[in-house]
Amino acid sequence: MKHALRLFLISCLIVSCTKKTAQTPPQMIPEVTVVKVSPRTIPIVKEFVGQMSGIRDIQVRARVGGILLKRYYREGAKVKAGDLLFKIDPAPYQALLEQAQGEVSVNQARFTNxxxxxxxxxxxxKENAVSQKDRDDAVADFNSSKSSLERAKAKLEEAKINLGYTTVSAPINGYTSKETVSEGSLIVVNSDQSLLTTISQIDPAYVNFSYTDNELLELRRLSALGKLSRPVDMTKLEVQVRLGDNSIYPQKGFMNFNDNIIDSTTGTVKARAIIDNPDGYLKPGQFVRVYVSGFSRTNTIAVPSKSIIQTQNGPIVFAVNSESKVQQVNIETGEEIGSEVVVNKGLRGGEYVVVEGAAKVRNGMQVKIVSGSTMAKANSIPVSLPNKEFQANTKY
Incomplete structure (x- = not known):
C-alpha cells in the first residue's frame, strides 16, 4: 500500500513539472535603432576616373640636321628654360656662315663701287656730259648691287640662325623624358628622327576626366526642379584626387574646363581640373580617382543605405509610428551619396526609419526603440574616402 502511494505521488510530481516546462515563454519585443528623416541640403561628391597630364607637353625637335654630338641633361631630370640639352655638330654650319660672310664682303664691295x-x-x-644710257646703266648697276648685298646679308643671317640651332636648349621649365635619339646618330630634319625629347611642365598639373551624358542630363533635370545647388562659376568646383595606393593627394584643385560637346564615340563630356604639383609627385599619364565637390541636393530626403531592404516588389523601409509599431513603406530610391541613399518617393519627412534591426521586424510588429538621432550630414571628401596617410616627405 505504501509502495503504491509513493508511485502515485511521483507520477503527480512528473505531470506537474511537465506542464510547467510546456508553458510558452512571453514573446520578446525586438529592439531597433531609428533615425528621423527630414528634407535637407546634402552635399554631393562626384567620383570619376581621371588621368594626369602636364599643363604643357613640349616636343623638343632638332631644327637643323647633322650628327648629334652630346646630350647635356639627365633623362627624367628637371630642367629650366634655357638649359642646354643637346649639341649637334656645328662644323658644316660654321663653314656656311663663313661662306655667307664672304658673299657679304664681295657684294658690299660691288655695292660701294x-x-x-x-x-x-x-x-x-645733269651737264649733258654723259648720255642717258650711261646714266641708266649706272642706276641699274647700283640697284642690282644693292639687291645682291641685301640677299647676301639675308643668307648670312640664315647661316647664323642655323649655327645657333646646333645647340638645343629647353624652351620651358619642366621634366624631360627619355631621349629618342642617341649620341652619334644622324639627325634628319622634318622626320621622326628630329624628335629629341619631350618636356612636360607639371606644376601645376592637369587632371583629365569625363562624365556621361546621362549624368549631365540628371544634373540639368535636378537644376530645373530647383533641387540642385551649384556655383555659378564652374571654377569654384573643388577637386581632389586619390592615388593608386589609396591615399588622398593633399593639394586641392579646381575645375578649369568643361566641354560643350558630347563625344559621339563614347557618349561622354570631357572635363579638366588644375591642381598644384610643386614636388612633381603627380606624373603625366598617371591614373587617379577624381572627386568633384561643390554641388548640393536641396530639399532632399535620404536614408542610411543599411535601412533599405530589397524585396521582390522593390525597396522598402520600416517606419515606427507613435504606438511603437513598424509600418512597411515602399520607396523609390535615387543616387547614393556616401553612406546614404536618396529617396525620391515614399517618404515626406518626419518619419522615424528603422536603421539597426530592420531584418528582424515585420509589418505591424511592436518594437522597442533603444536609440535614435537626427540624420547626420553627408561626409566631406577626406572623411568619406578611405584615406591612407599621404607620405609628404617622399623623395620623387
Whole structure:
C-alpha cells in the first residue's frame, strides 16, 4: 500500500513539472535603432576616373640636321628654360656662315663701287656730259648691287640662325623624358628622327576626366526642379584626387574646363581640373580617382543605405509610428551619396526609419526603440574616402 502511494505521488510530481516546462515563454519585443528623416541640403561628391597630364607637353625637335654630338641633361631630370640639352655638330654650319660672310664682303664691295660710279655720273648727266644710257646703266648697276648685298646679308643671317640651332636648349621649365635619339646618330630634319625629347611642365598639373551624358542630363533635370545647388562659376568646383595606393593627394584643385560637346564615340563630356604639383609627385599619364565637390541636393530626403531592404516588389523601409509599431513603406530610391541613399518617393519627412534591426521586424510588429538621432550630414571628401596617410616627405 505504501509502495503504491509513493508511485502515485511521483507520477503527480512528473505531470506537474511537465506542464510547467510546456508553458510558452512571453514573446520578446525586438529592439531597433531609428533615425528621423527630414528634407535637407546634402552635399554631393562626384567620383570619376581621371588621368594626369602636364599643363604643357613640349616636343623638343632638332631644327637643323647633322650628327648629334652630346646630350647635356639627365633623362627624367628637371630642367629650366634655357638649359642646354643637346649639341649637334656645328662644323658644316660654321663653314656656311663663313661662306655667307664672304658673299657679304664681295657684294658690299660691288655695292660701294656702283654707288661711287652713280655719284660721279649723275652730276655729269645733269651737264649733258654723259648720255642717258650711261646714266641708266649706272642706276641699274647700283640697284642690282644693292639687291645682291641685301640677299647676301639675308643668307648670312640664315647661316647664323642655323649655327645657333646646333645647340638645343629647353624652351620651358619642366621634366624631360627619355631621349629618342642617341649620341652619334644622324639627325634628319622634318622626320621622326628630329624628335629629341619631350618636356612636360607639371606644376601645376592637369587632371583629365569625363562624365556621361546621362549624368549631365540628371544634373540639368535636378537644376530645373530647383533641387540642385551649384556655383555659378564652374571654377569654384573643388577637386581632389586619390592615388593608386589609396591615399588622398593633399593639394586641392579646381575645375578649369568643361566641354560643350558630347563625344559621339563614347557618349561622354570631357572635363579638366588644375591642381598644384610643386614636388612633381603627380606624373603625366598617371591614373587617379577624381572627386568633384561643390554641388548640393536641396530639399532632399535620404536614408542610411543599411535601412533599405530589397524585396521582390522593390525597396522598402520600416517606419515606427507613435504606438511603437513598424509600418512597411515602399520607396523609390535615387543616387547614393556616401553612406546614404536618396529617396525620391515614399517618404515626406518626419518619419522615424528603422536603421539597426530592420531584418528582424515585420509589418505591424511592436518594437522597442533603444536609440535614435537626427540624420547626420553627408561626409566631406577626406572623411568619406578611405584615406591612407599621404607620405609628404617622399623623395620623387
Amino acid at each position: 656702283s654707288r661711287q660710279s652713280l655719284n660721279r655720273i649723275l652730276p655729269l648727266y
